[in-house]
Amino acid sequence: MQIVGYEPSARGPALLLSEGDRENEGGVADENGSGSGDGSDERARALETGVRRRPLEPGDRLSYTLGARHCAGTIDGETHHPCDRPATPYCEYHTSTWVCARCTGTCLKDEMDCHEEHAVYLAAFAPDTFKVGVTKRWRLETRLREQGADRGAHIHTVSNGRIARELEAKIASQRGLTDRVRTAAKLESLTPDVAEPAWEALLAEFDVHEAFSFDYGLELDTQPVVETVASGTVVGVKGRLLVLERGGTNYGVDMRDLVGYELAVDDESGGSNRRLQSSLGAFE
Structure with a gap:
C-alpha cells in the first residue's frame, strides 16, 4: 500500500492510497507510467491498482508506519499506475508543470x-x-x-x-x-x-x-512539531497541512511530504517505531 496523493481541506481532506503490493519483480513503469519497460500491455494492466480515499476527520486514528519512498506514479480516475523510480514524490516522467x-x-x-x-x-x-x-x-x-x-x-x-x-x-x-x-x-x-x-x-x-x-477547527495552544508521520489522532487539516496528536504532542505534517511512501499498518496500539521529537507540553 502506498500514499499516492492527497486532498486538501477544501474538498474534504483525505489521503489517497494505492492498494497495490508492488509485485513488479524488479521492473519499473515505462515512460507513460503504465508498464515495466518491456512493452507488454498485459504487464501494464497487471500493474494497475485501485485507489482508496482515506478521509481525515477530527478524532480519526491513523496507524501507519512509513516504509520506503519512491515515485507515486499517476492516478487516472480511480486507477493508479505505479512507478518504482526512486525520485519523490514524482519522477521526471510523472512530474507535471502547470x-x-x-x-x-x-x-x-x-x-x-x-x-x-x-x-x-x-x-x-x-x-x-x-x-x-x-x-x-x-x-x-x-x-x-x-x-x-x-x-x-x-x-x-x-x-x-x-x-x-x-x-x-x-x-x-x-x-x-x-x-x-x-x-x-x-x-x-x-x-x-x-x-x-x-x-x-x-x-x-x-x-x-x-x-x-476561515476557521479550520484546530484550536492549537502551541506550535506543532514539524514531522513526516502518518500515525496519531487527527486534530484537523488546514490546506495541505495535517495535524496529528500523539503522546501529548501535536505534529504538523505536510501531506505532500507523505506522497510516495509505502505504508505498513501499525500494531493495535497505534504505535510507530519512529523516534519523534516531543513538545515541552508533553511533559507537563
Whole structure:
C-alpha cells in the first residue's frame, strides 16, 4: 500500500492510497507510467491498482508506519499506475508543470485557453503573511481553502486569465506582496491569529467585492512539531497541512511530504517505531 496523493481541506481532506503490493519483480513503469519497460500491455494492466480515499476527520486514528519512498506514479480516475523510480514524490516522467502558475500576462501555451471570468484575490496567513493570487471566479472560496488561508478578499473580476495575471503581477510589485506562500510559513501560521490592523490596512487600499474568514477547527495552544508521520489522532487539516496528536504532542505534517511512501499498518496500539521529537507540553 502506498500514499499516492492527497486532498486538501477544501474538498474534504483525505489521503489517497494505492492498494497495490508492488509485485513488479524488479521492473519499473515505462515512460507513460503504465508498464515495466518491456512493452507488454498485459504487464501494464497487471500493474494497475485501485485507489482508496482515506478521509481525515477530527478524532480519526491513523496507524501507519512509513516504509520506503519512491515515485507515486499517476492516478487516472480511480486507477493508479505505479512507478518504482526512486525520485519523490514524482519522477521526471510523472512530474507535471502547470504553466499558468508562471504566467504574468504573456501566455506560455501554444494557444490561450483561459477565456472565462477570473478573480484576483488577497489572502492572509497568520500572523502577517499576505499574498495576491488568481483563480477562476467560480473557484475562489475553494482555492482559498485549498491553500489554508485564514482570510481572503476578492478585489477584481476580469474576463480572462491573461488580464488577471497582469493585475496580479502589478499588485505584487506595487504593494510588495508575494504571489506564493511557502509551506514553512504556513506551518508557522497554525497557531497565531492574523494581524488584523495590518490586514485591514491592506484591504483599505482596494475595492473589496467579497471578504472571507476561515476557521479550520484546530484550536492549537502551541506550535506543532514539524514531522513526516502518518500515525496519531487527527486534530484537523488546514490546506495541505495535517495535524496529528500523539503522546501529548501535536505534529504538523505536510501531506505532500507523505506522497510516495509505502505504508505498513501499525500494531493495535497505534504505535510507530519512529523516534519523534516531543513538545515541552508533553511533559507537563
